[in-house]
Amino acid sequence: MAKSIDVSDLNIYYGDFLAVEGVSMTIPARSVTALIGPSGCGKSTFLRSLNRMHEVIPGARVDGKVVIDGQELYAPEVDPVEVRRQIGMVFQRPNPFPTMSIYENVLAGSRLNAKKLKKHAADEIVEKSLRGANLWEEVKDRLDKPGAGLSGGQQQRLCIARAIAVEPQVLLMDEPCSALDPISTSAIEDLIHDLKSDYTIVIVTHNMQQAARVSEDTAFFNLAGAGKPGRLVEMNATRKIFSNPDEPSTEAYISGRFG
Amino acid sequence: MTTTATTGKTRQRKGDLIFSGATRIAGLTILLALAGVAIFLTLEGLPALEAGPEKLQGADSIVAYIGPLLFGTLLASAIALLIATPLAVGVALVISHYAPRRVSKSLGYAIDLLAAVPSVVYGLWGIGFLGPQLVPVYEWLEQNVGWLPFFAGPASSTGKTILTAGIVLAIMALPIITAISREIFAQTPTLHQEAALALGATRWEMVRLAVFPYARSGIVSAVMLGLGRALGETMAVAMVLSASGIVTFNLISSDNPSTIAANIALMFPEATGLGVNALIATGLVLFVVTFAVNFTARAIVARTEKGNR
Numbered sequence: 179m180a181k182s183i184d185v186s187d188l189n190i191y192y193g194d195f196l197a198v199e200g201v202s203m204t205i206p207a208r209s210v211t212a213l214i215g216p217s218g219c220g221k222s223t224f225l226r227s228l229n230r231m232h233e234v235i236p237g238a239r240v241d242g243k244v245v246i247d248g249q250e251l252y253a254p255e256v257d258p259v260e261v262r263r264q265i266g267m268v269f270q271r272p273n274p275f276p277t278m279s280i281y282e283n284v285l286a287g288s289r290l291n292a293k294k295l296k297k298h299a300a301d302e303i304v305e306k307s308l309r310g311a312n313l314w315e316e317v318k319d320r321l322d323k324p325g326a327g328l329s330g331g332q333q334q335r336l337c338i339a340r341a342i343a344v345e346p347q348v349l350l351m352d353e354p355c356s357a358l359d360p361i362s363t364s365a366i367e368d369l370i371h372d373l374k375s376d377y378t379i380v381i382v383t384h385n386m387q388q389a390a391r392v393s394e395d396t397a398f399f400n401l402a403g404a405g406k407p408g409r410l411v412e413m414n415a416t417r418k419i420f421s422n423p424d425e426p427s428t429e430a431y432i433s434g435r436f437g
Numbered sequence: 438m439t440t441t442a443t444t445g446k447t448r449q450r451k452g453d454l455i456f457s458g459a460t461r462i463a464g465l466t467i468l469l470a471l472a473g474v475a476i477f478l479t480l481e482g483l484p485a486l487e488a489g490p491e492k493l494q495g496a497d498s499i500v501a502y503i504g505p506l507l508f509g510t511l512l513a514s515a516i517a518l519l520i521a522t523p524l525a526v527g528v529a530l531v532i533s534h535y536a537p538r539r540v541s542k543s544l545g546y547a548i549d550l551l552a553a554v555p556s557v558v559y560g561l562w563g564i565g566f567l568g569p570q571l572v573p574v575y576e577w578l579e580q581n582v583g584w585l586p587f588f589a590g591p592a593s594s595t596g597k598t599i600l601t602a603g604i605v606l607a608i609m610a611l612p613i614i615t616a617i618s619r620e621i622f623a624q625t626p627t628l629h630q631e632a633a634l635a636l637g638a639t640r641w642e643m644v645r646l647a648v649f650p651y652a653r654s655g656i657v658s659a660v661m662l663g664l665g666r667a668l669g670e671t672m673a674v675a676m677v678l679s680a681s682g683i684v685t686f687n688l689i690s691s692d693n694p695s696t697i698a699a700n701i702a703l704m705f706p707e708a709t710g711l712g713v714n715a716l717i718a719t720g721l722v723l724f725v726v727t728f729a730v731n732f733t734a735r736a737i738v739a740r741t742e743k744g745n746r
Contacts, residue, residue: 275629278650
């Protein structure tokens with residue numbers, strides 16, 4: 179199920195503006211890769227180019243290669259809708275569908291894939307996904323209540339349940355804890371630990387302790403200078419990045435001496 | 438120091454007082470105007486209860502008089518909404534989610550322009566162009582689906598039918614429904630739309646998952662405003678419809694129910710005595726119906742909003 183991702187020479191544009199330049203990296207399967215860097219350095223943009231969500235913005239485009247399991251993501255015959263069905267995404271702010279119940283929220287993706295879903299199969303998917311997102315015990319008695327009635331942390335776990343319900347190959351997380359309190363954050367981090375045995379996870383985070391806690395590998399993005407595009411400075415094992423990085427600018431960022 | 442502070446405070450208080458007084462008066466004026474209209478309609482309409490057939494265009498009582506008119510009003514509005522709602526929602530979606538920005542902007546202006554066309558012009562267009570153009574359509578309908586009571590015929594040879602009136606009303610209700618739906622669609626949170634897209638929704642699936650649920654109550658109020666326009670529209674209907682004051686679901690014949698507003702406009706110049714009161718009584722009924730429509734719309738909106746929370 180989990181697949182590694184090979185990125186080579188990826189340039190990402192908003193219209194004529196080059197936002198991220200020349201990224202090449204290999205994201206290993208069944209492990210957590212963290213993307214860190216200052217605001218505006220293009221890490222979220224890069225993440226969104228991995229499931230072709232970047233091009234949703236008018237004028238946005240990409241050149242270069244992203245290969246998942248031998249399949250070139252940006253090949254002309256590839257349908258972005260299909261790509262997104264195989265690569266789940268969790269956003270910065272929890273975004274369950276407000277009018278849907280908890281139950282229907284989890285099933286939203288499955289309903290898109292297979293129109294007819296037997297009640298029994300649907301129940302199974304819901305329970306499995308909610309258990310997978312560590313939310314089952316908290317919501318099993320109120321599955322028919324609106325998802326928007328949960329707390330922020332629960333909503334975010336509901337979104338994770340929704341993403342894993344379709345059994346994607348890869349799970350992308352864009353600062354999934356930035357809108358959550360420390361307790362919910364730690365619940366999500368525990369969940370990431372559990373999920374990495376089944377999924378390839380890429381997480382963008384502003385919180386360096388979080389990157390150190392949850393990830394195996396860390397990629398540091400930075401701007402080449404004001405008004406210049408963002409680029410990948412260094413990618414290494416998390417332990418190495420946080421103790422003895424190759425690049426001096428990584429060291430400066432990690433230790434808080436930025437510049 | 439203290440004095441300045443106090444005077445400053447008093448002065449501010451005076452301004453507050455004037456402002457709150459002014460807003461209160463403005464609010465009261467609306468209520469008074471509404472109450473005034475209601476009282477006038479009731480007082481002037483009541484004597485019509487005694488009106489005889491000679492003042493009621495042959496109807497036995499005021500109820501028998503108003504009934505067909507109310508029926509015609511509702512039928513014409515229903516036809517208008519049946520046509521206008523899907524069209525307006527579709528156009529709004531094209532503008533907000535499908536068309537490239539430049540196209541959608543000019544399309545939006547074009548739709549807004551429709552609202553600026555005076556209703557008498559729509560009437561002229563309906564009578565001079567749309568009606569005659571629809572005659573062959575009505576004949577075809579009569580021959581091929583004549584077994585449906587709606588199209589029983591005989592088909593009108595002038596095209597001045599309730600269906601034509603409904604279509605004209607639909608075009609008149611279109612801009613307001615489109616404009617409001619478009620605003621609501623455009624306000625759908627990006628977050629919800631991206632949630633749907635990231636699950637692998639196509640654009641249409643995204644619209645169904647994220648846009649429609651969010652916009653539901655807005656669409657309802659848009660349709661109700663459109664209905665308000667259709668119910669009260671006078672000139673276009675008076676011109677387009679060849680009315681004979683009967684009750685029928687036959688949409689394409691030359692015998693059509695009239696609508697309250699059109700009937701008032703056509704009959705008022707010649708009405709005398711109790712006839713005037715009878716017309717005013719029909720006006721009261723229209724007033725009550727539009728009021729009820731607005732209240733229902735509010736109730737629906739309030740309920741769905743509660744459900745969203």
